[in-house]
Amino acid sequence: MPRAHWLGGLEIALYVVAFNSHDGASSAETIITPWRPVCGSTARFALRDASHRWGIRHTAGGLDNIKEARWTLGLTLDYAKAFKREENQLARKDLLPDDFHGLVDRLWPLDEDATDRARTFSQNRHDEMDGMFREEVRKLGRTAYAAEQVVTDYLDHRMRVVPRNLSEELARAQRALEGSSDELKSKAHRRLLLMSR
Structure with a gap:
């Protein structure tokens, strides 16, 4: 995972967040986001702003795509750099x-x-x-x-x-x-x- 960085005295960190429905109606999804979901609002932001996500449908072969998950979530470094650039642009x-x-x-x-x-x-x-x-x-x-x-x-x-x-x-x-x-x-x-x- 990319390291957190500091901006204006505030620590900016990326989080790996997993979402799942308990009834199997939607995929189990993992995302990378700068939002730390603590409520419905921040969870929605996390889902909306995540540029890297990976999901598994609730099927017997759902775990066969682990390589794809590693590749998708590995793009996090690019996302972290872009996010840091954007926030630093505002801070400057x-x-x-x-x-x-x-x-x-x-x-x-x-x-x-x-x-x-x-x-x-x-x-x-x-x-x-x-x-x-x-x-x-x-x-x-x-x-x-x-x-x-x-x-x-x-x-x-x-x-x-x-x-x-x-x-x-x-x-x-x-x-x-x-x-x-x-x-x-x-x-x-x-x-x-x-x-x-």
Whole structure:
């Protein structure tokens, strides 16, 4: 396995993760991922972002393809290098507060005919995320990597949720399991990579 590396004081490691259905309805699958699955949200990210995976169907000859598994999972080194390059690219990119605010505007565009309530909500989000960015800058420097951490933290832990007959904690957990913020996280990552070139 490739070794973990350090980025902005944080350890980035790759994990070998195995998934299996207990009813045999889907393949047993092994993937290589930088996400450490601890909940439904991170398990979904691990599955979505894994560039190397190998699966065994629940059949009598399922274990006959071990050589293929070794070859597939051996590609991990290339994946680790690419992932490290991408995250280091973000960590080296100096990001001004105005650039960060532009990112927030792209992720949550405000219509020209937005109501006063929507404008107030948008301004409150800007203010909260600006404070989060300033705090993250103290730990990681004024970088695109810090901005990515803020967006992820906001979506996972700070963004307002509508409970719908659930407690706020359960509503947040349900949203994480359903992956309703995944596309925004990916969009932020892609945008920050473009800004880093």
